[in-house]
Amino acid sequence: MKLPSLPKKMGRRHRPTLGLDIGSHAIKLVEFTGTGADRTIRRIGRALIPDKAIMDGSIKEPEKVAAVLKALLNNCQPRLRHASTSIAGYSVIVKKITVPYGDEQEIEDNLIFEAEKYVPFEIEEVYVDFHIVERSNSEEERSTQIFLVAAKREIVDEYATLIHEVGLTPAVIDVDAFALGNAFEGAFGGISEPVALVDIGAQKTNLNVVSNGTSLFARDMAFGGYQLTETIQEATGLNFIEAERVKIAGTRDKALYKDVEAACNQLCTLWAEELKKALDFCRHNSQPDEQPTHIFLSGGAALLGGLDRLFSEGTGLPVKIFDPFRSLKTDKDIDPEYCKSIAPQMALAAGLAMRTIDR
Ligand SMILES: Nc1ncnc2c1ncn2[C@@H]1O[C@H](COP(=O)(O)OP(=O)(O)OP(=O)(O)O)[C@@H](O)[C@H]1O
Ligand SMILES: [Mg+2]
Numbered sequence: 102m103k104l105p106s107l108p109k110k111m112g113r114r115h116r117p118t119l120g121l122d123i124g125s126h127a128i129k130l131v132e133f134t135g136t137g138a139d140r141t142i143r144r145i146g147r148a149l150i151p152d153k154a155i156m157d158g159s160i161k162e163p164e165k166v167a168a169v170l171k172a173l174l175n176n177c178q179p180r181l182r183h184a185s186t187s188i189a190g191y192s193v194i195v196k197k198i199t200v201p202y203g204d205e206q207e208i209e210d211n212l213i214f215e216a217e218k219y220v221p222f223e224i225e226e227v228y229v230d231f232h233i234v235e236r237s238n239s240e241e242e243r244s245t246q247i248f249l250v251a252a253k254r255e256i257v258d259e260y261a262t263l264i265h266e267v268g269l270t271p272a273v274i275d276v277d278a279f280a281l282g283n284a285f286e287g288a289f290g291g292i293s294e295p296v297a298l299v300d301i302g303a304q305k306t307n308l309n310v311v312s313n314g315t316s317l318f319a320r321d322m323a324f325g326g327y328q329l330t331e332t333i334q335e336a337t338g339l340n341f342i343e344a345e346r347v348k349i350a351g352t353r354d355k356a357l358y359k360d361v362e363a364a365c366n367q368l369c370t371l372w373a374e375e376l377k378k379a380l381d382f383c384r385h386n387s388q389p390d391e392q393p394t395h396i397f398l399s400g401g402a403a404l405l406g407g408l409d410r411l412f413s414e415g416t417g418l419p420v421k422i423f424d425p426f427r428s429l430k431t432d433k434d435i436d437p438e439y440c441k442s443i444a445p446q447m448a449l450a451a452g453l454a455m456r457t458i459d460r
Contacts, residue, residue, distance in 0.1 A: 115136060115457050115458075115459060116136075116183075116457055116458055116459070117132070117133045117134070117135070117136060117140075117181065117454060117455070117456075117457055118181060118183045118184060118185040118272045118273060118453070118454065118456050118457065118458055119131075119132050119179050119181040119182075119183065119184040119185070119269065119454065120132070120133075120184075120185055120186075120449075120450040120451060120452070120453030120454025120455070120456070121170070121184050121185065121186045121264070121450065121453065122186070122187065122280070122447075122449040122450040122453060123150075123155070123160075123166070123170070123186055123260065123263070124150070124155070124302050124303060124401075124449075125150060125155040125156065125158075125302065125303050125304045125327075126149065126150060126302060126303030126304075126326065126327070126401060127147045127148060127149050127150055127303075127401065127446075128147065128148050128150065128166075128169060128170055128173055129146075129147045129446060129447050129449065129450035130144065130145065130146045130147065130173055130174075130177050130179065130450060131144070131145050131447055131450040131451050131453070131454040132144035132145075132177075132179045132180070132181055132454060133429075133454050133455070134432070136455075136457060140287070140429050140430075140455070141429065141430040141431065141432055142426060142429055142430070142431045142432060142435050142440060143179075143180070143432045143435070144177045144178070144179045144180075144435075145177070145435060145439075145440060145443075145447065146173055146176055146177040147173070147443065147446070147447075148169050148170075148172060148173040148176075149169070150165075150166060150169055151165050151169070154166050154169075156304070157190050157191060157304070158188055158189050158190020158191065158192060158193070158256065158305075159190070159192070159256055159259065160259045160260070160263060163259070163262070163263060163266070166263060167263055167266045167267055170263065170267050171267050174267060174269075182268075182269055182270055183269070183270050183271075183272035183458055184264050184269040184270065184271060184272060185271075185272050185273035185274075185275060185280075185453040185454065185456040186260050186264065186271070186273075186274060186275070186453060187274065187275040187276055187277045187279070187280040187449060187453060188252060188256055188257065188260055188274060188275075188276065188277065189276060189277035189278070189305060189307060189321050190256075190305065190321065192252060192253035192255075192256040193250070193251070193252045193253070193256070193276055194219070194220055194221070194227075194249070194250070194251040194252075195248055195249070195250050195276055195278065195319050195320075196219050196248070196249045197234060197246060197247070197248055197249075197318070198215065198219060198246070198247060198249050199244050199245070199246050199247075200215050200244065200245055200247060201243065201244050202243065202244070202245060203236060203237070203243035203244070203245060205233070208231060208233075208245060208247060209231075212229050212230075212231060212249075213229060215249065216229045216249055216251055219249060219251075220249075220251045222251070222253060226253055226254055226255075227251040227252060227253055227254060228251070228252050228254055228257055229249065229250065229251045230250045230251075231247040231248060231249055231250060232247060232248040232250065232279065232316065233245060233246075233247055234246040234247060234248060234315055234316070234317070235315070248316060248319065250276055252274075252276075257274055260274060261274060272456070272458045273453070273456045273458070275452075275453060275456065276319070277300070277307045277321070277449060278298075278307045278308065278309040278316070278319035278320070278321070279309070279316060279319070279452075280449045280452035280453050280456075281298045281300050281307055281309050281399065281448055281449055281452055282298060282309045282311045282314075282316050282319075282452070283452035283453075283455050283456065284399075284423075284425040284448045284449065284451045284452030284455065285298055285311060285397065285423070285425075285452075286311070286314050287425065287451065287452065287455040288423075288424070288425050288426070288427050288428055288429075288451075289427075289428075290428075293312070293313050294312070294394050294395075295310060295311065295312035295317065295390075295391050295392060295393045295394060296310070296311060296312075296393050296394065296395045296396070296397055297309075297310050297380060297383075297393040297395070297396045297397070297418070298310070298311060298396075298397050298399070298423065299376060299396055299397065299398050299399070299400075299403075299412075300398075300399045300400040300403075300448055300449060301324070301325055301326065301372075301398065301399075301400040301401070301402035301403050301408075302325045302326065302400045302401060302402065303325045303326045303327040303401065303402070304323075304325045304327055305321050305322065305323055305324070305325050306321065306322040306323075306324055306325055306372075306376075306400070307319075307320075307321055307322075307400075307449075308320045308321070308322060308376070308379055308380075310380075310383050310387075310391075310393050312391055317383070317387055317391050318383040318386070318387065320379055322375055322376070322379060324371075324372050324375065325400075325402055326348070326400075326401055326402035326405070328368065329348060329365060329368055329369075329402065329405070330344045330345045330348055331344075332364045332365070332367075332368045333347060333348055333361050333364055333365070335364070336360050336361065336363070336364035337357060337360050337361060337364075347361055348361070348365070348405070349404075351406075365405065365407075366407075366411065369405070369407075369408055369411045369412075370411055370415060372412075372415075373411055373412045373414070373415025373416055374415055376396075376412065376415065376416055377415055377416045377417075380393065380416060380418075393418065394418070394419075395418060395419050395420070395421060396412060396413075396416060396418050396419070396420045396421070397420075397421050397422075397423035398412065398420060398421070398422050398423060398445065399422070399423040399425070399445040399446070399448035399449075400445065400446060400448065400449075401445075401446040403422060403423075403445045403446075404445060404446065409421070409422060422445050423444075423445055423448055424441070424444040424445065425444060425445075425447060425448045425451035425452065426440050426441070426444050426447070426451065427444075
C-alpha cells in the first residue's frame with residue numbers, strides 16, 4: 102500500500118478530513134466544517150485505550166483499538182469518511198537533510214537513493230516522503246533542505262488497516278510533530294517568530310520548533326504522563342488507577358498531596374532538563390533568528406497544574422498552554438466550555454482535521 106500522503110502534499114487541497122489522533126492513552130477525534138477562517142468545530146470526542154493495547158507507537162491489540170474507535174465514532178457520529186491520522190516512535194525517522202536538487206520532482210525521483218544513506222532499516226521496509234524546508238537561492242548551487250520522512254511499512258499499514266476496519270478511508274498518514282505544527286499554523290496563522298511546540302502524551306513527547314509555518318526541528322522524547330502516574334505510585338503506594346485519579350483531580354489529603362506534589366515536581370524538573378537539551382541542540386544547529394522565543398505546551402499531560410511554570414524555570418523561556426481552537430467557532434450542538442477544557446489534549450487531532458483533501 103502506498104503511504105497515503107505525508108506533509109509535503111498537505112495544504113494544497115480543500116476539503117477537511119476527520120482528525121483521529123490514535124494515542125497510547127486515548128483516541129482523540131475532531132471534525133471541522135469549512136477551512137481557514139470559516140473553520141467550525143462540528144464534532145469532538147475522546148475515548149480511552151485499554152492498557153498496553155498501543156505501545157511504542159505500534160498497535161499491539163488491533164481488535165481492542167478498533168472496538169474503542171468504533172464506539173467513539175458511534176458517539177460522535179462524524180460526517181466525513183476520509184480520516185487523517187499520525188504516527189511517531191522508533192519506526193518513524195524524521196531527519197533534516199540537504200539534497201543537491203532544486204526541483205520538487207527531482208527530489209521525489211531521487212528520494213529512495215537519498216533515504217538509503219540515512220535510514221537504519223532496509224529500504225524495502227519503509228515508505229519515504231519529504232517536506233521542503235528551504236530552497237537555496239544561489240545560481241551556482243542548486244540544493245534544497247528537506248525533512249526526510251521514512252516510516253516502517255508495517256506501522257503505517259497497522260494504522261491504515263485500523264481506519265479501513267471501522268469503515269473509513271485513510272486520507273493522510275502524517276507524523277505527530279508535523280500534525281502539531283499544522284495545528285499551530287491553523288490557530289495562529291502566519292505568526293513569524295519561532296516557537297517550540299511541545300506535546301506531552303502518555304508515553305512520549307513530540308517537539309516541533311516552527312517558524313513562519315515551517316518546521317525547523319522535530320524530535321520525539323521518551324517521557325509522558327504514564328511515567329508521572331508510575332512515579333506517584335512509587336512515592337505513595339497507591340495503585341495505578343488511584344494514582345492516575347490523584348494526578349488528574351488532586352486530593353484533599355494534605356500529606357498525600359505533599360508527597361504527590363514532590364514526586365511530580367522532581368520528575369517534571371527532569372523533563373524540563375531533557376527539553377532544554379533538545380532545544381540547545383536545535384540552537385546549535387540553527388540560525389540566530391530561528392531560536393524559539395516561547396514554548397507552547399499541549400497533550401493530556403500539559404493539563405497538569407504547575408507544569409508550565411517548571412518548564413519555564415527549566416528552559417528559561419516563557420511557556421504558554423496551547424489552545425488549538427483559540428480562533429475557531431463551535432457548532433450549535435457543541436459546548437464551547439467542554440472544547441476549552443480539553444483543548445490542549447486535542448492539539449494533534451485538530452492539526453489532523455485541518456489536513457485537507459481534493460475531492
Ligand atoms: N488533567 C490532567 N492532569 C494531568 N495529566 C492529565 C490530565 N488529563 C490527562 N492527563 C494525562 O495525559 C496523558 C494522556 O494524554 P494524551 O491523550 O495526549 O496521550 P496520548 O496521545 O494517548 O499518548 P501518546 O501520544 O504518548 O501515545 C495521560 O498520561 C493522562 O493521565
Ligand atoms: Mg499523543
